[in-house]
Every structure is written in structure tokens, then in C-alpha cells.
Amino acid sequence: MNQPTSTPWPVVLTVAGFDPSAGAGIIADLKTFAAHNCYGVAAITALTVQNSQGVASVHPVDPAVLRASIRSLLSDGRVKAIKIGMLSNRAIAEVIGEILESNPDLQAVLDPVLRSSSDYGLLDASGLDYIRQQLISRVTVLTPNLAEAAALAGIPVDNVESMKAAARKLVEMGARAVVVTGGHLDKAIDVLFDGTTMESFAGDRVKPENTHGTGCTFSSAIAANLALGRQLRDAVVLAKAYVVEAIRQAFSTGPGRIPLNHLYRMSQPVRVTDHAPAAAEVTR
Numbered sequence: 001m002n003q004p005t006s007t008p009w010p011v012v013l014t015v016a017g018f019d020p021s022a023g024a025g026i027i028a029d030l031k032t033f034a035a036h037n038c039y040g041v042a043a044i045t046a047l048t049v050q051n052s053q054g055v056a057s058v059h060p061v062d063p064a065v066l067r068a069s070i071r072s073l074l075s076d077g078r079v080k081a082i083k084i085g086m087l088s089n090r091a092i093a094e095v096i097g098e099i100l101e102s103n104p105d106l107q108a109v110l111d112p113v114l115r116s117s118s119d120y121g122l123l124d125a126s127g128l129d130y131i132r133q134q135l136i137s138r139v140t141v142l143t144p145n146l147a148e149a150a151a152l153a154g155i156p157v158d159n160v161e162s163m164k165a166a167a168r169k170l171v172e173m174g175a176r177a178v179v180v181t182g183g184h185l186d187k188a189i190d191v192l193f194d195g196t197t198m199e200s201f202a203g204d205r206v207k208p209e210n211t212h213g214t215g216c217t218f219s220s221a222i223a224a225n226l227a228l229g230r231q232l233r234d235a236v237v238l239a240k241a242y243v244v245e246a247i248r249q250a251f252s253t254g255p256g257r258i259p260l261n262h263l264y265r266m267s268q269p270v271r272v273t274d275h276a277p278a279a280a281e282v283t284r
């Protein structure tokens, strides 16, 4: 067996879609884990064809391949937390249900992704039913945005009072804890309800407005903080602060939506002179 060479980072698994433009999905999740000193591993639920201007098509993977992939990663025995993102269809959602049922102690964050911000459907109707009936009760925390909270709770959600009502309803439906994210409100207010305490966290809306992958990043940052041993409330507070700063330091990578700068904490200059070999020999 290989000997470890440095302090290990907790392993965090993302199960989500592949966005080749790297603003959302698996790639955003892995960058977020890395930014939190977590080692990310990944199982892809669907390939998407997309760029900064939006999603063109979605290609779900074979559920048997996804099941094998997740089981293989979990059998290494090191995964401390799992983030679940875009599921695309019911068959894939059912694989997640099985995995959560056989790993009840795994900390799990479910981002119930329904549509892209470019308004492309990312989950079928039967998959949404399965999330409502089977998945929300099997995860540590659920992180719907306003539209997702409305679809899951079956009530309109467009202000802080209705966010609180939706969070209560989702807990009644079996969720252990819910964060309804209000990034689209005038003030970016998130509501956390753990079945006992209801708290809202206010934050100024930070420019730029047209961001891509915010929900994926927020849920991944919560998963990373849970893997690092933090309590849910602290994980949510830290995740919100991380997302706000990643938006503040975002830059455009194409003509469309702007991805978060997940790796803003890495902005250090690298100079060759700092890495010169001890004894260099130059031959001409």
C-alpha cells in the first residue's frame, strides 16, 4: 500500500451533470471542493452541450453505469460527504435513492436542479415526483432556489415569508433541513430551517447579475464544509460568504452568462525564480 505523504483532505463526492463550459455541474463542484481543501471525486449523471449562452442538449448516462461508478467510489471508504445536483430523469434519481438508502450515515446535500438559468429543463416530471416522495427525506439538507422550492412544496415562493412557508412545508414532507436560496430577490436572502430554528441570512446582491452555476457552487460549498466537520449552520454561513466573493471576483469567459470565480482564493503570482532548482546545470 502507498504511504500517505501529507495531511489528507476530506474526500467529497459530487453526483451531477457535466457542463463543458465549466460554470456549473461537476466541474464547478470540483473547483469548489478544491477551494475548500477537499479532494473531489465525481460521478456524472448526464452530459450537457452548453456554453456561456445556454444549454443546447442533455444526454443522461446509463443508470447502471452511474450506479457502478458511485458504488466504486464509495467502496474506497473515504467519502465524507456527497453533493447531489442535476439528475435529469427518474431512473437516475432512483439510483441516488438506492445509494442513500444503503449509506444512511453519509452527509448528503441535495440541490434539486430543475431548469438552467437559460431555461432548459434539467429534470423530467417523474424525476421531480421521485425527489419529493423519496429523496428529500434521505438527505442532510436540501438547497432549492425560489422556483425549485415552489415546485417541491407546491406553493408560490417569491418573498421571504413564502420562502419560510416552503421550508416548513418541506420539513413536514420529510426533509431534515432546508435552505431556500433567494439570490433572485432584491436583497439576496437565504432561509435556513432545520425543523426547529428558522433563520434568514441577508446579503447584498453582488454584481454581476447574469451569473451561472451559483446553485451548484453553494450546495458544493455546504458539502465541503460538512466534510470538514462543521455544523450545518456554520456550513451554510460559510458557503454563502464563499459564493458572494466568487461572484464578486467573477469574470466573463464568453458572450453569455458569467461563471463564478471558484478559485479566487488561488490568485497568487507564480514566479519561476521562486522555483529554481538547487543546482542547475546549463549545457549549450
Ligand code: PLP
Pocket (backbone or CB within 6 Å): 016, 017, 018, 019, 024, 025, 026, 048, 055, 085, 086, 113, 115, 116, 117, 118, 211, 212, 213, 214, 215, 216
Ligand atoms: N448545467 C448543469 C450540468 C448543471 O448541473 C446546472 C446546475 O444547476 C446547470 C447547467 C444550470 O446552471 P444555471 O442555473 O446557472 O444555468
